Amino acid sequence: MEKASHLSVIVDLSPTQWHLSAQPSNPYPLSIQSFLSQLLAFLNTHVAAKHENTLAVYGALPGKSVLLYSSSDPAPENAPASDANAFTPFKLVDATVVDRIMQEFEAVSEAEEEAPCSLVSALAKALCYINRITHPSTSAGPEDPNELPDPRILILSVSPDLSSSYIPIMNCIFSAQKLKVTIDVCKVYGPETVFLQQAAHLTEGSYIHLERRDALLQYLVMSFLAPPSVRGVLAVPRQERIDFRAACFCHKNIVDIGFVCSVCLSIFCQPVPVCSTCRTKFPIKTLQRLNASRPPGPPRQATPQTSPAKPSTNGHRGFGPELNGRP
Amino acid sequence: MPSAQPPSPEASIAQNSPHVLLPFLQSQSQNALTRLYQRPSSCLSIFRLLAPLSKQLVMNLLWLDSPVLAGTMAAWVVLDGKKLYDEALNTLMRLHILQSSGAKLALNPTFKASMRQAITCSGTTGSFGVPAQRDDKRDAPSVETLDGYAVQRWETILHYMVSSGQGQYPTKPTQGVLYLLQRSGLMASYHGSTLQITSSGFQFLLYSPRDQLWDLLLQYLHMVEERQMDLVEVLSFFFMLSTMELGREYSTEPLSETQKAMLEDLRDYGLVWQRKASSKRFSPTRLATTLTSVSPSLPTAGGSRNPGSAPGASSVANSTGINTNDHGFIVLETNYRVYAYTDNPLQIAVLNLFITLKYRFPNLVVGMLTRESVRRALGNGISAEQISPETAA
Numbered sequence: 001m002e003k004a005s006h007l008s009v010i011v012d013l014s015p016t017q018w019h020l021s022a023q024p025s026n027p028y029p030l031s032i033q034s035f036l037s038q039l040l041a042f043l044n045t046h047v048a049a050k051h052e053n054t055l056a057v058y059g060a061l062p063g064k065s066v067l068l069y070s071s072s073d074p075a076p077e078n079a080p081a082s083d084a085n086a087f088t089p090f091k092l093v094d095a096t097v098v099d100r101i102m103q104e105f106e107a108v109s110e111a112e113e114e115a116p117c118s119l120v121s122a123l124a125k126a127l128c129y130i131n132r133i134t135h136p137s138t139s140a141g142p143e144d145p146n147e148l149p150d151p152r153i154l155i156l157s158v159s160p161d162l163s164s165s166y167i168p169i170m171n172c173i174f175s176a177q178k179l180k181v182t183i184d185v186c187k188v189y190g191p192e193t194v195f196l197q198q199a200a201h202l203t204e205g206s207y208i209h210l211e212r213r214d215a216l217l218q219y220l221v222m223s224f225l226a227p228p229s230v231r232g233v234l235a236v237p238r239q240e241r242i243d244f245r246a247a248c249f250c251h252k253n254i255v256d257i258g259f260v261c262s263v264c265l266s267i268f269c270q271p272v273p274v275c276s277t278c279r280t281k282f283p284i285k286t287l288q289r290l291n292a293s294r295p296p297g298p299p300r301q302a303t304p305q306t307s308p309a310k311p312s313t314n315g316h317r318g319f320g321p322e323l324n325g326r327p
Numbered sequence: 328m329p330s331a332q333p334p335s336p337e338a339s340i341a342q343n344s345p346h347v348l349l350p351f352l353q354s355q356s357q358n359a360l361t362r363l364y365q366r367p368s369s370c371l372s373i374f375r376l377l378a379p380l381s382k383q384l385v386m387n388l389l390w391l392d393s394p395v396l397a398g399t400m401a402a403w404v405v406l407d408g409k410k411l412y413d414e415a416l417n418t419l420m421r422l423h424i425l426q427s428s429g430a431k432l433a434l435n436p437t438f439k440a441s442m443r444q445a446i447t448c449s450g451t452t453g454s455f456g457v458p459a460q461r462d463d464k465r466d467a468p469s470v471e472t473l474d475g476y477a478v479q480r481w482e483t484i485l486h487y488m489v490s491s492g493q494g495q496y497p498t499k500p501t502q503g504v505l506y507l508l509q510r511s512g513l514m515a516s517y518h519g520s521t522l523q524i525t526s527s528g529f530q531f532l533l534y535s536p537r538d539q540l541w542d543l544l545l546q547y548l549h550m551v552e553e554r555q556m557d558l559v560e561v562l563s564f565f566f567m568l569s570t571m572e573l574g575r576e577y578s579t580e581p582l583s584e585t586q587k588a589m590l591e592d593l594r595d596y597g598l599v600w601q602r603k604a605s606s607k608r609f610s611p612t613r614l615a616t617t618l619t620s621v622s623p624s625l626p627t628a629g630g631s632r633n634p635g636s637a638p639g640a641s642s643v644a645n646s647t648g649i650n651t652n653d654h655g656f657i658v659l660e661t662n663y664r665v666y667a668y669t670d671n672p673l674q675i676a677v678l679n680l681f682i683t684l685k686y687r688f689p690n691l692v693v694g695m696l697t698r699e700s701v702r703r704a705l706g707n708g709i710s711a712e713q714i715s716p717e718t719a720a
Contacts, residue, residue, distance in 0.1 A: 041446055041447055044446045044447070044448075045386055045446055048371055048374060048375070048445070048446065049374075049375070049382055050375060050620070051375065051617070051619060051620030051622060052620060052622060083448070083455070083458075084453035084454070084455055084456060084457040084458070084581075085367075085444075085448065085449065085450050085451060085452065085453055085454070085455060086448035086455060087368070087371060087445060087448070087455055087570055088455075088572050090446070090448050091448055094448065217390055218390050218391070221386050221387060221389070221390065222387050222403075225383065225386055226379070226383050227379070229379070230379045230380060230383060232405075232407075232408070233380060233404055233405060233407070233408030233411055233412070234380075234383060234403060234404060234405070234408070235402065235403055235404060235405050
């Protein structure tokens with residue numbers, strides 16, 4: 001028989017975004033209730049496919065991330081009563097996920113400014129969980145039938161990109177590559193997320209931006225259900241054009257063109273004399289040359305300092321005072 | 328990093344041959360299968376037995392309402408996987424899960440409805456087993472009791488086969504089991520004497536317990552017709568058992584007559600535990616709940632894995648419940664000496680089939696793979712692949 005597979009689902013539970021998604025003004029409004037019912041059907045299908053399939057569900061809330069359900073946890077004390085019409089593992093998954101989500105929503109504080117959704121911390125926790133289960137501390141031998149060869153993570157995202165999370169996301173992507181984890185992304189609502197596109201591309205997962213939100217379950221089943229070993233045969237959708245923009249390390253702006261440290265490859269939007277990550281000092285001549293070659297910035301309003309009498313060197317010497325101050 | 332050629336997608340998926348039950352199901356009529364698909368637990372269990380690509384195709388079609396053009400479906404698979412796709416399609420059609428009308432394909436409506444009910448935990452058929460009321464006087468059997476019972480019944484059968492009826496094992500399998508063994512060709516009675524093991528019986532002993540169990544169940548299914556039992560009822564009971572929870576008691580009230588009659592047979596094989604024969608409740612053992620999975624169906628030894636352990640030896644370790652936690656339970660040296668740390672008479676008897684035992688200690692058995700012992704095994708019908716360590720799966 002084929003090997004078991006593990007699926008970790010990270011659900012973006014940002015209340016503001018879900019509220020916006022349910023507005024009837026959207027082409028295909030999707031409320032969180034109908035989203036959850038379709039998601040639960042998808043989770044049940046994953047558990048149904050094989051007895052040994054394991055599942056972990058994380059919720060990313062404003063300011064924190066929680067583990068909603070994990071199949072390696074022992075069954076809770078007040079487990080739902082066994083029902084003749086339902087397969088017990090399904091009921092357990094459904095009940096646990098829904099109860100925990102309700103608890104978390106009630107616990108969301110009524111602050112003025114909603115904290116940004118912590119998708120990255122959920123991703124990091126999911127990777128730690130996968131690391132724990134694929135490398136058990138007491139090894140049971142080289143052919144352990146419970147070893148999970150192809151774990152995967154599915155991110156269901158509704159929020160826009162957070163540029164301050166660029167560095168953590170890239171680190172998560174590198175760890176995922178080491179662990180051979182496939183990251184799939186399903187953009188349910190909201191603008192395109194550059195970083196998640198890169199995550200899916202670099203780990204050979206699929207990225208889907210939903211157009212027909214009412215057909216969410218069909219999208220999920222067709223694209224994300226198959227374990228990576230079967231995906232070689234199925235025609236899984238991939239993005240053709242990936243937006244590979246990055247965020248600069250100094251201001252966390254997303255940049256198209258930037259300056260890269262030659263030692264540690266950190267990205268900056270303007271030349272700096274000392275790299276903030278690896279503390280390499282750059283020679284002054286290089287900095288001057290780089291400044292000269294900077295693409296011209298947006299036109300600046302006339303200030304008392306800049307004298308209109310030197311039009312030709314204004315742009316080039318715009319950052320001169322900074323450099324001249326250094327030894 | 329060594330640059331090995333990644334295995335082709337076909338190779339990685341087509342390693343396993345289809346489950347043994349599928350050809351039997353495919354030989355049934357469409358009506359019988361449609362009746363079987365009325366129960367969600369049967370649909371779920373059969374779904375689990377399918378190959379991965381077949382599962383994906385079924386799931387793709389499950390939530391669609393209208394039939395799909397055959398060409399559209401073929402576009403779901405890349406060109407390299409065409410052969411696998413055709414095989415999967417063929418399997419599904421023969422199981423009458425997939426039906427074609429003209430150029431369009433759709434799921435069998437009964438299967439579709441039941442599968443949807445199974446996934447969404449709805450429906451009213453009660454096909455997953457009605458749990459019994461809590462008994463105040465007695466507690467439910469613990470998992471250890473169930474495991475112990477299953478191991479004991481299973482070992483009785485195997486022991487009887489190994490020692491060909493003259494064994495010193497205290498209990499004998501019941502008449503029903505003996506009849507089944509005889510009918511399946513695993514044992515035969517020559518000249519009217521007691522049953523002796525046949526060559527296919529020898530091979531049977533070296534299979535994993537799951538394969539052994541399915542072998543016997545298939546034989547049971549073949550005999551169902553002449554015993555005037557309804558095949559669909561029998562199959563749905565098997566599938567219901569495979570979806571039940573270990574350690575929970577279920578009531579016998581909603582079972583049909585056929586299924587109640589089956590309970591006695593299932594008790595003999597160790598699939599089901601009942602406090603007494605007339606009890607109104609029963610509990611499935613691990614043998615039953617893992618029918619459709621690859622988890623070990625009996626509590627197994629901790630570490631019988633080491634380079635050089637024969638598959639026969641590791642199936643010996645798996646088939647009976649020893650709880651050795653140390654590695655190196657069976658050691659095979661390059662001079663063909665074998666050391667087995669066990670005192671279980673069944674395991675020693677199985678080893679005796681192809682090894683000449685030399686010394687026996689309270690916790691250790693030493694033997695040698697000699698030419699005579701291997702010839703004896705081959706003469707009894709055991710194949711070289713079953714003994715040879717190089718072809719360990």
